[in-house]
Amino acid sequence: MAPRFSVTYFVRAADAGEAKARALDIALEQTVEIPRDVVPKGYVEEEILGRLESLEKSPDGRPGFLATISYSDDDIGGDFPQFLNIVFGNSSIKPGLKVEDIGLSPGILALCKGPRYGIASLRARAGIGESPLLMSAIKPVGLSTKELAGLAHDFALGGMHFVKDDHGLVDQKTSRFDERLRACVEAVGEANAKSGGKTSFVPNVTGPANAVIERAKQAQEVGAGGVMIAPALAGYDVIRTLAADPDFTLPIISHPAFSGANVVSPDCGFSHRAFFGALHRLMGADAVIYPNFGGRFGFTREECLSIARACSAELGGLKAIVPAPGGGMTLNRVAEMREAYGNDIMYLVGGALLQETSLVEACRRLFAAVHA
Amino acid sequence: MAPRFSVTYFVRAADAGEAKARALDIALEQTVEIPRDVVPKGYVEEEILGRLESLEKSPDGRPGFLATISYSDDDIGGDFPQFLNIVFGNSSIKPGLKVEDIGLSPGILALCKGPRYGIASLRARAGIGESPLLMSAIKPVGLSTKELAGLAHDFALGGMHFVKDDHGLVDQKTSRFDERLRACVEAVGEANAKSGGKTSFVPNVTGPANAVIERAKQAQEVGAGGVMIAPALAGYDVIRTLAADPDFTLPIISHPAFSGANVVSPDCGFSHRAFFGALHRLMGADAVIYPNFGGRFGFTREECLSIARACSAELGGLKAIVPAPGGGMTLNRVAEMREAYGNDIMYLVGGALLQETSLVEACRRLFAAVHA
Known part of the structure; x- marks a missing residue:
């Protein structure tokens, strides 16, 4: 048997x-x-x-x-x-x-060999100890590559550890994938040179079936610091395939787009911890984005904490990964999130920072609040 | 604009x-x-x-x-x-x-160029006029290739137009994909030679991210009559990619595995007609499998008929496709289904036929009931 x-x-x-x-x-x-x-x-x-x-x-x-x-x-x-x-x-x-x-x-x-990196390696990449990670997203769709790269630069200069594409950025004519990838890697590199920081740019490589793996490898060649994939759109085996590929060396961040029906109904789908925790670790995601409680989605505090716990609970010896709650995060919620999640978290803050007059200053205030 | x-x-x-x-x-x-x-x-x-x-x-x-x-x-x-x-x-x-x-x-x-074939071409392949199509599935997982090919032979001899892999058959050690594909194409060919029929064998090519397209092309080379893909597992762009590939010439049948949460809750996901009808036609599926009403799933008669209508309703000039309701279909439900669906349907009957003493005879009784 x-x-x-x-x-x-x-x-x-x-x-x-x-x-x-x-x-x-x-x-x-x-x-x-x-x-x-x-x-x-x-x-x-x-x-x-x-x-x-x-x-x-x-x-x-x-x-x-x-x-x-x-x-x-x-x-x-x-x-x-x-x-x-x-x-x-x-x-x-x-x-x-x-x-x-x-x-x-x-x-x-x-x-399922699980995540190649996990939380410890992501922190090492970011050059930090056991403190929270910070991520932001360049957006919206419709901006030019130059404008998006400018945002990437400022997020990096402000101290975000990871700067990702909005998950709606693909290969639109206003900002082609390869052009944006190169421009943002360069812009983040410039900011790092100024600040001495180690910010990574993370392009969204979710795309047509025959393009995802290719774009992920292109990201690696060009010097990105990770890739983002929405498994419910790209297929549930893509992250596992990349995480197991000996020639692919970037961390993988998963995005929850199109997966909502798998978790939001009490009557079907998966528990939050099984879907965003266990399944994503088995797939090999190093960080998992999900909607935070109290934002514009309906997840409860307890559901979110169950995901965070499942990211590091013993699971066949697989590495612990980073829960990355986002969706309506604002600066004045940091205290509440620190209390809830502790240090093993990646704060994903996007739109709220864009509302501030100076993006760099807003990022620095967020950084200070998170590390206070 | x-x-x-x-x-x-x-x-x-x-x-x-x-x-x-x-x-x-x-x-x-x-x-x-x-x-x-x-x-x-x-x-x-x-x-x-x-x-x-x-x-x-x-x-x-x-x-x-x-x-x-x-x-x-x-x-x-x-x-x-x-x-x-x-x-x-x-x-x-x-x-x-x-x-x-x-x-x-x-x-x-x-x-989205839509389905390459659609219902009219599937009927032409099966050698029938405007009457219902019949499909069955070889199963269960765990049988040897020889046993599964024997079932494929008997389904074909009994008059099924399409004989597919069970969606759980992949590349298990008891029946490797390539071995089963060849054996079943051959077995169905033998049955066709005896009966003068035009049954097609349809392997399940849902599989690892780097294997789906390859298995689909292998199916074409070996002489299969279609391929089956579960888009919720394989990724939603795979069917579209294959349907648009000028070098790929087989019909594509979609399977609903893992997609349930997208439709079963009244509170999230898609309407039945949008998901199984519009989206699957846009993807390029030629036939769409979904759970029939009154079987072991919970879809209502009206939900099922809304899917069937969406398979042929005007949709940007895309070809009409075949609704293929299955899941607990038995011979004594044929009259009710004929009344509900009319002729533009593919009856998917599996387990009920396997309960009969003679599989070939059971298929022939089903064929007669459907075409009476």
Whole structure:
């Protein structure tokens, strides 16, 4: 028998009988997808068929049960999308089911080497000790490359450790990808020369299927300090592929665009910690952007902290990564965020800085507030 | 000014004032993602910023409004993932928003050539007139290539027009992708030689990021009759890339694995017709698999029929595609489905046929029932 990994699902159900029936359905649906009475005896039934390992009433008061189902490493077939398919392929379409947690196995860990860098290396790149990291974004779409590079320069001069493309910046005619990449790497380099800082420029390489890997490698050649990818748009295996590529050496920052439905509904998708924490670490993201509590998105403080904890909790020996909450962050929320997150965080502040008269000064005030 | 495309969102809101505020937030969030007071005058404000075109109370009784927002073709940047990002990138993370419909523009139609084949060509391949198509799936994972090829043979001999891999079949050690592909193409060819039929074998090419396109091209070389891809796993641009590739000539069938959260919640994601209809046609899928009503998934009859209608409704001149409802389909539901869907459908029947003593006979009974 091969080793098995496990998935714990929240199963909406009125009673234990209904929950058990639904859990056994998941075990069937996610593996053999045929009626129970025709599952072939022997290898298929004993190895491939999902196995209900435990079932208990949901301890947090939600109207349902937690069902843990184990799956065979043999079913993964060396294929991360197939791993996701086993975790939640067809069952994602059934209301009242949610992936709560994932228990690893040797097969998953052989496939997913995890982040190449993680939080410790990102801090080393930024030249800081165990203090928070700072990131900002050049925007909006529609500005010229010169204007965007000017923003990148000022963010760097103001002390941001990472300056990224807005996730909507791709290859628009107002600022072509390759032109912007070169101009921003150069602008950040100039600011570093002035300040003695070590700011990295991080282009958004999310793009057409045949361009993502190419743009990521171009970013490396030109001297960028990382790349940003939105896995829900680019495909869930792209980050893993890049993180495992021995010729690719940049940190990877993930962006949550288009992934919202996977987490916002209490009735489907994933728990916040499983999606933004465990899955993104397995993919190999070094930092994970997600919407902060109290901003313009609806995540609660507890959901956000569950993501932050999942970024560093023991997970098969994979490196701890950086939670990067953003979305409506302002300077006067720093105290509250420091209290909530502590030091293992990357503050992503964008629009609020652009509202200030002097961008460089605004960045410096933010830097001071975060490191006070 | 560039042409504009539009997106109609359902916006949960208590009154028109709240709805308008939320709609203006979407217009900002999906384009410039900075506070309204710092949006640069001129090109950014006039061209790039989303524009609220209309707002009306939801006519179907849901507690909210329909907001139509237009976006500039300039923002797409020749990039389908960026188009999706504009449609619903960050706003996917806000509860109480749903993409209802998409209004096309020249920019989208330049980017999305749509399905290469569509329903008429799939029927021609199958050698039938304006009658329903039939598809089945070889499974489960864990069977040997020989056993799976035997099933493919029998499905073909029984009259199924398309025989596909189960979406969980990838490159497991029990049946390697290339070995299964060759064996199944051969087995279906043998059955066709016996029956005079024109059954196509359709391998699942969803897989690692660097393998999908390669496996699709391998399928073409070996003589498969189509490929199946789950876009939510493989990435939303892969089908479009293949459909637009002049050297790739196979029909593409999409599978809904891992996409459930995008449709099942009333509070987030897409309407069924926008997701499985419009988006899949824009991607270039020739047939779209989705869970049928009354099976083991929760889609309603009306949701399913809205998908079927969206597969053939006028959409920028793109070809009509085939709705392929499946998931718990049995022989005794044929009458009900014929009444609901008419002839423009591909019946996807899998597990129910495997429960019968003679697979070939079961397929023939299904064929007869569908064409009676």
